[in-house]
Amino acid sequence: xxxxxxxxxxxxxxxxxxxxxxxxxxxxxxxxxxxxxxxxxxxxxxxxxxxxxxxxxxxxxxxxxxxxxxxxxxxxxxxxxxxxxxxxxxxxxxxxxxxxxxxxxxxxxxxxxxxxxxxxxxxxxxxxxxxxxxxxxxxxxxxxxxxxxxxxxxxxxxxxxxxxxxxxxxxxxxxxxxxxxxxxxxxxxxxxxxxxxxxxxxxxxxxxxxxxxxxxxxxxxxxxxxxxxxxxxxxxxxxxxxxxxxxxxxxxxxxxxxxxxxxxxxxxxxxxxxxxxxxxxxxxxxxxxxxxxxxxxxxxxxxxxxxxxxxxxxxxxxxxxxxxxxxxxxxxxx
Numbered sequence: 001x002x003x004x005x006x007x008x009x010x011x012x013x014x015x016x017x018x019x020x021x022x023x024x025x026x027x028x029x030x031x032x033x034x035x036x037x038x039x040x041x042x043x044x045x046x047x048x049x050x051x052x053x054x055x056x057x058x059x060x061x062x063x064x065x066x067x068x069x070x071x072x073x074x075x076x077x078x079x080x081x082x083x084x085x086x087x088x089x090x091x092x093x094x095x096x097x098x099x100x101x102x103x104x105x106x107x108x109x110x111x112x113x114x115x116x117x118x119x120x121x122x123x124x125x126x127x128x129x130x131x132x133x134x135x136x137x138x139x140x141x142x143x144x145x146x147x148x149x150x151x152x153x154x155x156x157x158x159x160x161x162x163x164x165x166x167x168x169x170x171x172x173x174x175x176x177x178x179x180x181x182x183x184x185x186x187x188x189x190x191x192x193x194x195x196x197x198x199x200x201x202x203x204x205x206x207x208x209x210x211x212x213x214x215x216x217x218x219x220x221x222x223x224x225x226x227x228x229x230x231x232x233x234x235x236x237x238x239x240x241x242x243x244x245x246x247x248x249x250x251x252x253x254x255x256x257x258x259x260x261x262x263x264x265x266x267x268x269x270x271x272x273x274x275x276x277x278x279x280x281x282x283x284x285x286x287x288x289x290x291x292x293x294x295x296x297x298x299x300x301x302x303x304x305x306x307x308x309x310x311x312x313x314x315x316x317x318x319x320x321x322x323x324x325x326x327x328x329x330x331x332x333x334x
Contacts, residue, residue: 029055033090034082037113040231041080044156044173044209046126050074058083060093061239064102071097078154088238094151098251104243106144106151108235111204116230123229124171124211130156131169136177136203138184144202144237145177166222171229172210178203199237207233 030038042049058066058081067079079095090110096103116123124130132153138145156173180203210226217223243251272284 029084030082031084031090033110033113034084036115037092037110037233038082040116043116060095060105061241067095067102068097068100072100091238094155096151096154098247103247103251104147105241106147107238107240108205109238110233111236112234114230114232119228119230121227121229122211128170131172132156133172133174135174136180138177138180142184144240147240147242148205148237167214169212172212172226174208174210176206178206202237205235205237207235
């Protein structure tokens with residue numbers, strides 16, 4: 001996604017961060033469950049995440065001014081705000097911004113949580129990009145789940161890569177839904193009146209994280225098994241704020257590429273030149289091996305050739321050859 005300057009993306013490996021400010025406003029606060037979930041999400045997002053630990057009066061659906069201020073100050077495009085109230089206990093709000101303004105929001109409630117510490121299994125190394133798996137047709141048909149899928153994809157997104165080695169894929173994040181009610185099985189119902197469906201009637205969202213284990217299979221491709229890593233989350237959809245149609249269109253806008261670039265596969269066939277998916281031309285320069293011995297350094301007296309030992313030895317030899325009168329004259333001059 002691009003900003004108005006033509007080069008800013010909504011999600012970038014270095015700029016996509018999670019800001020998790022606890023809230024304290026009247027009865028608003030964070031409990032142990034929300035705090036632990038925040039820590040687990042931070043563990044999955046490291047090192048591309050930062051955490052806010054101060055108590056702030058944050059009400060995303062009522063006033064998003066503070067979030068927009070943090071977005072510009074920290075160069076962050078995605079927030080996760082944790083709050084617990086009597087009416088909405090153990091709540092998480094995913095907030096996505098565009099051009100310094102709130103784009104859309106989705107609030108979920110934590111129904112069940114199992115920490116990583118409960119799983120006595122190996123964990124994935126920080127910074128590795130996970131494989132995302134969405135198991136339900138509602139993620140492609142229902143507007144609420146389409147929005148949630150987009151937010152989760154942006155949240156867990158890492159560095160964009162074209163290819164990946166099988167051994168480099170360390171963990172998988174699976175998002176599934178509870179049994180779909182009969183009222184949502186019809187595609188026409190999902191497209192026409194799904195957005196008006198009561199959130200209580202929507203199926204629960206189950207998030208599971210696994211590490212991959214490669215086993216011998218007798219062929220070149222190994223057999224892959226999934227080992228539960230944690231955390232385990234069961235979420236219920238609550239409030240949401242969809243993106244404005246015009247702003248969403250602007251956020252999804254990409255520059256038009258030339259026809260020859262498209263035909264050549266984004267310029268990959270041209271030597272040392274390529275055009276990325278955002279339309280930017282990137283080149284690669286090859287520099288010959290440099291001789292550091294001829295590198296120009298700062299001109300200092302101590303770095304001059306022959307300074308110190310060589311010149312002092314020569315002075316001592318001259319003094320030995322000179323007579324007593326010359327030695328006294330040199331001593332007087334010193």
